Amino acid sequence: xxxxxxxxxxxxxxxxRREIPDLTIPQIHAEVATGALADAGLEFDDVDGxxxxxxxxxxSPISMAEYLGLDHLRHFEMTESGxxxxxxxxxxxxxxxxxxxxxxxxxTLAGTPxxxxxxxxxxxxxxxxxxxxxxxxxxxxxSQYALVAQRHxxxxxxxxxxxxxxxxxxxxxxxxxxxxxxxxEVTVDDVIASRMISDPLHLLDCCVVTDGGGALIVVSSxxxxxxxxxxVPILGHGxxxxxxxxxxxxxxxxxxxxxxxxxxxxxxxTVDDIDYVSxxxxxxxxxxxxxxxxxxxxxxxxxxxxxxGALESPHGRLPFNTDGGGLCSNHPGNRGGMTKIIEAVRxxxxxxxxxxxxxxxxxxxxxxxxxxxxxxxxxxxxxxxxGS
Amino acid sequence: MxxxxxxxxxxxxxxxxxxxxxxxxxxxxLMLPRCDTCxxxxxYPRQFCPVCHTMGVSWFEASGRGTVYSFTVARQAFGEWxxxxxxxxxxxxxxxxxxxxxxxxxxxxxxxxxxxxxELRVDRSPDGAGVHRFAPxx
Numbered sequence: 397x398x399x400x401x402x403x404x405x406x407x408x409x410x411x412x413r414r415e416i417p418d419l420t421i422p423q424i425h426a427e428v429a430t431g432a433l434a435d436a437g438l439e440f441d442d443v444d445g446x447x448x449x450x451x452x453x454x455x456s457p458i459s460m461a462e463y464l465g466l467d468h469l470r471h472f473e474m475t476e477s478g479x480x481x482x483x484x485x486x487x488x489x490x491x492x493x494x495x496x497x498x499x500x501x502x503x504t505l506a507g508t509p510x511x512x513x514x515x516x517x518x519x520x521x522x523x524x525x526x527x528x529x530x531x532x533x534x535x536x537x538x539s540q541y542a543l544v545a546q547r548h549x550x551x552x553x554x555x556x557x558x559x560x561x562x563x564x565x566x567x568x569x570x571x572x573x574x575x576x577x578x579x580x581e582v583t584v585d586d587v588i589a590s591r592m593i594s595d596p597l598h599l600l601d602c603c604v605v606t607d608g609g610g611a612l613i614v615v616s617s618x619x620x621x622x623x624x625x626x627x628v629p630i631l632g633h634g635x636x637x638x639x640x641x642x643x644x645x646x647x648x649x650x651x652x653x654x655x656x657x658x659x660x661x662x663x664x665x666t667v668d669d670i671d672y673v674s675x676x677x678x679x680x681x682x683x684x685x686x687x688x689x690x691x692x693x694x695x696x697x698x699x700x701x702x703x704x705g706a707l708e709s710p711h712g713r714l715p716f717n718t719d720g721g722g723l724c725s726n727h728p729g730n731r732g733g734m735t736k737i738i739e740a741v742r743x744x745x746x747x748x749x750x751x752x753x754x755x756x757x758x759x760x761x762x763x764x765x766x767x768x769x770x771x772x773x774x775x776x777x778x779x780x781x782x783g784s
Numbered sequence: 785m786x787x788x789x790x791x792x793x794x795x796x797x798x799x800x801x802x803x804x805x806x807x808x809x810x811x812x813x814l815m816l817p818r819c820d821t822c823x824x825x826x827x828y829p830r831q832f833c834p835v836c837h838t839m840g841v842s843w844f845e846a847s848g849r850g851t852v853y854s855f856t857v858a859r860q861a862f863g864e865w866x867x868x869x870x871x872x873x874x875x876x877x878x879x880x881x882x883x884x885x886x887x888x889x890x891x892x893x894x895x896x897x898x899x900x901x902x903e904l905r906v907d908r909s910p911d912g913a914g915v916h917r918f919a920p921x922x
Contacts, residue, residue: 527797528828531915532873532887533865535858539873542856550854550898594873595857595893642834643827643882645875647854771885 398662403490404620404627405780407436407613408741410734414577414726416607417511421453422463424506424609429464432611437625438500440464445471445498445614447485451507451729460504471498477637477774478766479676479731481505482612484776486737487633489614499616506609507729513605525640529771535594537678538602540770542594545681547647549596551696556596558699559680560587563600563723565707566677570720572751577604578724587680601680603721608728610738628744631665631759632779634658639772648696651775652689652763659761663779667691670779671757672743673714674736676765677721683707686763687714690777709752718743718752733764733776740780758782789907791871791887792864793915804843805829809914812906814848816880817841827882848904850878850918857893876902876918890919 409431411424419427425448433439446469452460457472471492475484482503489501534540548554564584570576582600590599620627636654639645660666667690675683684698692714693701709715719725719739722732740760742748748757760780767773798806808815817826819833820840826832832839855874858865865871872888888896889905902918909915 522797524799524801524830525828527799527802529885531794531796532885533791533858533861533868533871534873535861535865539856539858543854543873543875546856546898547854592857592859594859597856640828640883642824643884645883647875 397494399487399490399494399633400631400662400664401629402494402617403614403630404617405486405612405630405741406615406620406623406625406627407432407438408738409435409611410726410738411609411728412575414575414606414608415510416508421506421508422460425452425460425504426464428506428609428611429502429504432502432613435625436613436615437623438613440466441468442500443502444468445489445492445501447473447475447489447501447503449481449505449731450474450476466502471501477776479678479733480764480766480774480776481731482733482737483762483764483778484635484774486612486614486630486778487635487776490630490633493614493616499619501614503612503614504609505611505729505731505734507731508607509730510605510607537768538597539594540768541679541681542597543770544647544685545596545679548681548685551648552699554684554699556588556598557584558703559601559684560584561703561705562677562680562683562707563587565705565712566717566721566723568708569718569752570724572749573720573725576720576725577606578720597679597681603678603723603727603732605730606726606728608726610728610734612734612737626745628741629781630778631781632659632661632663633777634662635774635776637772637774645771647770648685650685650689650765650769651773652686652777655775655777656690656763659777659779665759665779667761669759670761672718672740672754672760673716674740674760674762675716676732676736676763677717677723678727678732678765680723682765682769683716685769686765690761690763710754715754718748718754733766736762736764737778744780744782790889791868791907793907793909795909795911796913796915801831802829806913808843809906809916810912812914814846814904814916815843816846816882818844825880825882827884847879849921850876850902852888852896852898852900852902853877853883854898855888855896872896887917888919889917896920
């Protein structure tokens, strides 16, 4: 069985705010669910599938279903893979729709790490590996992704200037986005001159920390046919965990080497067919290594590939993250997968901001990276088609 | 006899499967588990082999030598680590194969390079437990 063409994204909504100290997490779930359903032209009572993450308050997704008044659920799940969770949710929702387990699936994300700063952070439960990893003064994801960048530089000669081009392209997109957290265009020199946080990653190699959220509506083809709104067919999905592989971790690649080909094969397309990409950009290095693993360039050539404006829309060779991405616009709840999907939907509907809309955008690839590329991570890839 | 370590040295959390590892470090020894069935050196330490999927390991003393597989210099940190920046977090590839997260100590962070040879240093927690760090081979 394939999900290809059996399900569509019918609604998408990104919370417009980046700092939300006045709303509870459930309120933000409610706002984004309302927004996505309105975008699709559907009602809460139409929802029979619900997908969210383990950050959601309460017990299982059922607490949030209760808060939202989702009274007709026949499928729900809580696949957790950090920032890539929402790509997995789309893939799983498409599979559930294809299998007839639900017809209208709601996927929600909300988080307030910006307002919560300084308060206790959620650390998750201790894993069997934790006692060997928490003693070394990790400064969180930045110190772990820095290990990836350092090794990439060592093996392939990647430079800080090349990494900086990723941020430059994102900033040139973000300046058009009134909701973006950082709207100032930056140069390669600005990135290099910014404070070193964890060698070789500078402050401007890192994504923003923002409150926010987003939601998606995935519907069956039948349900899509009854909607006025332009819907986006889900053509392919792939996912893969990558862990430390018995302490023989290889930092030079990501799970995209597995999830990418799976998604492309299911969609029946190649990377050469792709018009637009949303690539998880927790750090500049995340984009470089992911593009290599997806096959947009050879392993080790990602630094050269992204340089000189290659990722800029509309004229670069591979327009990416046209909302400004996590590096400039939004990284709600420290989880960037949701906004990656939403911007791809905008592009495929022809509703991206005019200066960054990719002309005739008919095929988009979205890639999410959850967890840490420096230790263990979850990769997920979606291929989405032109609106219909 | 041990000087107070430069870096915060917290009490390791030990479990039933990993107690031999931590007990050995308190005796200044780096012990690794080797699978009784397939001889694979298992990391992180546990009593199950993730390669051949069988229970049962035996502990042996590692050389304590390795090379820097990758590293970062933390310039901005939290809590008690704030006071000791810059410090080095690294993966050290042990001679026995595993790549282990650790700190590199007794070094100038700006002179450190991937591939540098390093050897074991055991730092002591306030309660005297041993924690494995590495220093460049002089």
